[in-house]
Amino acid sequence: MLRKSLTIALTTTALTATAAWAEDVTLTIESWRNDDLTLWQDKIIPAFEAKHPGIKVKFTPSAPAEYNAVLNSKLDAGSAGDLITCRPFDASLALFEAGHLADLDDMEAMNNFSDVAKSAWQTDDGSASFCVPMASxxxxxxxxxxxxxxxxxxxxxxxxxxxxxxxxxxxxxxxxxxxxxxxxxxxxxxxxxxxxxxxxxxxxxxxxxxxxxxxxxxxxxxxxxxxxxxxxxxxxxxxxxxxxxxxxxxxxxxxxxxxxxxxxxxxxxxxxxxxxxxxxxxxxxxxxxxxxxxxxHTDIGIGMNAATDHPEAAKTFLAWVGSPEFASIFGNALPGFFPLSKEPVELADPLAKEFVSWRGECESTIxxxxxxxxxxxxxxxxxxxxxxxxxxxxxxxxxxxxxxxxxxxxxxxxxxx
CATH class of the missing domain: 3.40.190.10 (Periplasmic binding protein-like II)
Incomplete structure (x- = not known):
């Protein structure tokens, strides 16, 4: 009787552990773009989740003027999200140098972007890249x-x-x-x-x-x-x-x-x-x-919290951000914010199309x-x-x-x- 009870208990424990392992991973994104909330909730996140069952995403923006202070205090407290929306240049570089942003150079998706596109989220010598470029x-x-x-x-x-x-x-x-x-x-x-x-x-x-x-x-x-x-x-x-x-x-x-x-x-x-x-x-x-x-001009990128509990899921999301699918959704939902990936995106807005056409005619700088x-x-x-x-x-x-x-x-x- 004792052996039977023990077997049932062990089986129950194993099933519970398996169920816990099979639960969805939830990734949280920190951002200052609170005007984008409905875009993320209605278009970007559903498109990602449809192709990546098992990974859920929550977009949790702060007020733009407060973002740097809020983010830094969350990072120091260990309560920041898994994914960090990156402002260009020094603010994000400081986060990387403080050990808060992970080096993403080993990600194949980083090859989808030019050196100019990546320059806003690299060390001065270009030896490390810490955010996937999103838009300029x-x-x-x-x-x-x-x-x-x-x-x-x-x-x-x-x-x-x-x-x-x-x-x-x-x-x-x-x-x-x-x-x-x-x-x-x-x-x-x-x-x-x-x-x-x-x-x-x-x-x-x-x-x-x-x-x-x-x-x-x-x-x-x-x-x-x-x-x-x-x-x-x-x-x-x-x-x-x-x-x-x-x-x-x-x-x-x-x-x-x-x-x-x-x-x-x-x-x-x-x-x-x-x-x-x-x-x-x-x-x-x-x-x-x-x-x-x-x-x-490079305007917005997204990186991985070096302390995330879900690095593989976070990298899966970042790789998708570097994809043509993301670029098309983002570029058309926010005309005037242009995806930075090397692969051209078909835009619907005529004024946005005119601006972005100059990339094929002129040299880009920041x-x-x-x-x-x-x-x-x-x-x-x-x-x-x-x-x-x-x-x-x-x-x-x-x-x-x-x-x-x-x-x-x-x-x-x-x-x-």
Whole structure:
């Protein structure tokens, strides 16, 4: 009787253990993109779970402004999710160096991305990659296609055509030629300097040369964009100095301005607001036939918590994020946030398709100040904001701005000393 009871007990224990082993693994994702919650719940997660029975996924975002602090405290407490959504460059690099993000170089999915795409989530020497790239945003200009048709203007390709278009719009008087203000400063650098600048410093060639100390911010390639920005001022409309970023967005979507210096992140917001046809053109080159360069800026990636209890399941999810299926879902659900995988994605949104088509025509780069060069004080990214505003207002010459920025960078960055 005792033997029979023991056999039943052992059998029950084995069945219980087997049942526990067979239970679904649940992965939790940390993110700052709380505006994406329904996209993850309704499209991304169901698509993954349908093909990976046994792995469940929960998307648990924090408020964007609080994400870094919330995530760090969770990581320190050992309560962070299995998957960590990664901001580009230094914030994620710090997490990797602290041992919080796993090295993903051994994942085959990482071969689906270019070196530029991976650069935002690598060590400085490129020896380790710690987040799978998800999406980038592309810089350029969005325009009111109805206004252009009305005034007989074609999308410009060269700087001469660009300024001729601005002048024609100004002379007509129906529209403000270009909607951008300098009140919030960052737009002047992000949608101004780092939009047009890559055509001057030749994208990655110049950016990497600056990091290596082989070029300086006083070189013409880095000061010439400020001279071009200075020529924008007459076309920005009265009171541009006090105009905020939302003011500029409203001026354009209400049909009062003809051109908007842009990032592709505007597409999903502009689509429901503008009651006119929109088009986009890439940053104009200086001369017809010049190689064009675009800021195809790495924006969001996803990595694995080094302390996860489910590393294999987490890597399965990350491999899927590197797949064409994920890229298609993400790219079409969020037009203007472009998948970074090498394999092209068929997009439905016409404006998004125009932006992403430039990848096949131009060389891609990222914002010049975002990797390595803004770690010290003065912060080169923030200093570039002020310099771009000063260029537009004409309060300093391009040469003076270059000298100030170079002095600041050289004060703390050894390769520039």
């Amino acid at each position: 945003v592309i810089h350029g200009f969005i325009y009111n296609a109805d206004a252009f048709a009305e005034l007989g203007i074609d999308a410009p390709e060269t700087e001469a055509e660009f300024f001729a278009a601005l002048e024609k719009i100004r002379e007509d008087g129906t529209y403000i030629p270009m909607a951008m203000g300098t009140n919030d400063q960052w737009e002047a650098a992000t949608m101004g300097y780092n939009n047009i600048g890559p055509n001057y410093w030749k994208g990655e060639e110049g950016r990497r040369a600056l990091i290596a100390g082989e070029q300086k911010l006083t070189d013409e390639a880095w000061t010439a964009p400020y001279a071009t920005l200075a020529k924008w001022a007459p076309y920005l409309g009265d009171g541009y100095e006090a105009q905020t970023y939302p003011d500029s967005q409203n001026l354009f979507t209400l049909g009062r301005a003809a051109i908007y210096p842009a990032g592709s992140w505007e597409i999903s917001g502009f689509n429901p607001q503008a009651d006119f046809q929109m088009g986009a053109f890439k940053p104009p080159v200086q001369n017809a036939g010049d190689t064009c360069y675009i800021s195809d 914002r010049s100040t975002y990797q390595i060069l803004s770690r010290g004080t003065p912060n080169l990214e923030n200093e570039t904001w002020g310099a771009s505003v000063a260029a537009i207002k004409g309060t300093a010459s391009p040469e003076e701005l270059g000298a100030k920025l170079q002095d600041g960078l050289a004060s703390w960055y050894a390769p520039q000393q």
